[in-house]
Amino acid sequence: MSIKNPKLTVVGAGPGDVDLITVKAIKVLKTADVVLYDALVNDEILDYINSKAELIFVGKRKGCYAYQQDQINELIVSRANKFGHVVRLKGGDPFIFGRGAEELEYGAKFGLETAFVPGISSALAVPGSQNIPLTKRGFSESFWVITGTTKNHELSSDIELAAKSNATVVVLMGMSKLPQIVQLFQQQGKNNLPVAIIQNGTTSYEKIGIGIVDNIEQVVKNEQLSNPAIIIFGEVVKHRETILTIQNQYQYELNSAAYGT
Numbered sequence: 001m002s003i004k005n006p007k008l009t010v011v012g013a014g015p016g017d018v019d020l021i022t023v024k025a026i027k028v029l030k031t032a033d034v035v036l037y038d039a040l041v042n043d044e045i046l047d048y049i050n051s052k053a054e055l056i057f058v059g060k061r062k063g064c065y066a067y068q069q070d071q072i073n074e075l076i077v078s079r080a081n082k083f084g085h086v087v088r089l090k091g092g093d094p095f096i097f098g099r100g101a102e103e104l105e106y107g108a109k110f111g112l113e114t115a116f117v118p119g120i121s122s123a124l125a126v127p128g129s130q131n132i133p134l135t136k137r138g139f140s141e142s143f144w145v146i147t148g149t150t151k152n153h154e155l156s157s158d159i160e161l162a163a164k165s166n167a168t169v170v171v172l173m174g175m176s177k178l179p180q181i182v183q184l185f186q187q188q189g190k191n192n193l194p195v196a197i198i199q200n201g202t203t204s205y206e207k208i209g210i211g212i213v214d215n216i217e218q219v220v221k222n223e224q225l226s227n228p229a230i231i232i233f234g235e236v237v238k239h240r241e242t243i244l245t246i247q248n249q250y251q252y253e254l255n256s257a258a259y260g261t
Contacts, residue, residue: 004033004083004084004085005084005113006077006080006081006084006086006111006112006113007080007084007085007086007112007113007114007115008076008080008086008087008088008103008104008107008112008113008114008115009028009032009085009086009087009088009114009115009116009117010087010088010090010094010100010103010104010114010115010116010117011025011028011029011087011088011089011090011094011116011117011119012025012090012091012092012093012094012095012098012100012117012118012119012120012121013025013037013038013040013041013042013045013089013090013091013092013119014042014091014092014119014120014125014202015091015092015120015121015122015125015126015129015201015202016040016042016091016122016126016200016201016202016203017042017129017202017203018042018044018045020120020125020202021045021048021119022117022118022119022120024117025117025119026048028087028115028117029045029048029049029050029087029089030048030049030050031050031085032049032050032053032085032086032087033050033052033053033054033079033083033084033085033086034053034054034055034056034079034080034083034084034085034086034087035049035053035054035055035056035086035087035088035089036056036058036072036075036076036079036086036087036088036089037055037056037057037058037089037090038058038059038089038090038091039057039059039091040090040091040092040228041089041090041091042203045089049087053087054079054083056075056079058072058075069099069102072088072103073102073103073106073107076088076103076106076107076112077106077107077110077112080107080112081110086112088100088103090119091119091122092119092120092121092122092123093118093119093120093121094116094118094119095116095118096121096123096145096172097147097172097173100116104116121145122172122201122202122230123145123170123172123230125201125202126198126201126202126230127170127196127198127201127230127232127236129201129202130196130198130201130208130240131239131240131243131244132196132232132236132237132239132240133236133239134168134170134232134234134236135168135236136235136236136239139234139235139236139238139239140166140167140168140234140235140236141166141167142165142167142168143167143168143169143170143234144158144162144165144167144168144169144170145170145172146158146159146162146169146170146171146172146174147171147172147173147174148171148172148173148174148175148176148177148181148231149173149174149176149177155177155180155181159171159174159181159184160184163184163185163187163188163190163233164188167234168232168233168234168235168236169232169233169234170230170231170232170233171230171231171232171233172230173227173228174231175197175220175225175226175227175229175231176227178216178217178220178231179217181231182213182214182216182217185213185233186213186214190213190233191212191213191214192212192213192214193212193213193233193234193235194210194211194212194233194234194235194236194237194238195210195211195212195213195216195219195231195232195233195237196208196209196210196231196232196237196240197209197210197216197219197220197223197225197229197230197231197232198229198230198232199225199226199227199228199229200228200229201229201230207223207224207225208223209222209223209225210237210240210241213233
C-alpha cells in the first residue's frame with residue numbers, strides 16, 4: 001500500500017457562520033485524511049469534510065483543553081506520517097491569535113509539506129455583521145486588533161497604547177480583563193467612548209451589549225455576556241444605531257404612505 005506524502009494544511013473556518021467559510025477551505029477539507037478541529041469551529045462545517053477522514057476534536061477554548069498545544073503538534077506530525085494529509089481546522093483566521101504559524105513551523109521541522117488557507121477573521125466579520133465598521137471616514141482612520149490576554153495570562157501592554165490613539169480598538173479574548181481595560185480608557189479621559197461587546201458573533205447564539213466605557217461593565221452584567229466575545233471601542237460603534245434609525249424611519253414613512261397618514 002502506497003503511503004501519501006505527509007502534509008499539513010492550516011485552514012481558517014471563519015467567525016462562526018457556516019456560510020462564511022471560503023470555497024478554498026471547503027475544497028481542502030474534501031482532500032483531508034485527518035482533520036483536527038477546535039471548539040470554535042461550527043459543527044456544520046464538518047459536513048464538508050471528506051467522509052473517509054478521521055476527525056479529532058482538540059478543543060481549544062478558555063477553560064476547555066481536550067489537548068495541550070504540545071500534544072496537538074505531536075498529533076499533527078504522527079497522523080501526517082501515518083495517513084498523509086492533515087488539516088488543522090481553526091476558528092476565524094489562524095494567523096490572527098490562532099497559533100497557526102506555530103503549528104506550521106512545527107510541522108515543517110519534521111519534514112511535512114505545509115500550506116495555509118486564510119479564514120475570515122472574527123475581528124473584522126463580527127463587528128461588520130452588526131453594522132459596526134472598523135474604519136469610517138470622519139470617525140476612524142485606523143484600527144487595532146489586540147489580544148486581551150498574553151501568553152503569560154497578563155493584560156497586553158498594547159491596549160494602553162491603543163487607548164491613547166483615535167483608532168478603533170478591537171480586543172479579542174479580553175472579557176476576563178474587562179475592568180482593567182476599561183480603566184485604561186478612563187485614564188485617557190474616554191469615559192463616554194462607545195463600546196460594543198458581541199458574544200458568539202455571526203451565529204444563532206449571538207448576544208450583544210452596547211454602552212460606553214463608564215457603563216459597559218454594567219451592560220455585561222445586565223446582558224449576561226461572557227466568552228467567546230469581541231470588544232470594540234470607538235466612535236464607529238455609533239454607526240450601528242445610525243443604520244437602525246435610518247431603517248426604522250424609512251419603514252415608518254413607508255407605512256404612513258401606505259395608510260395615508
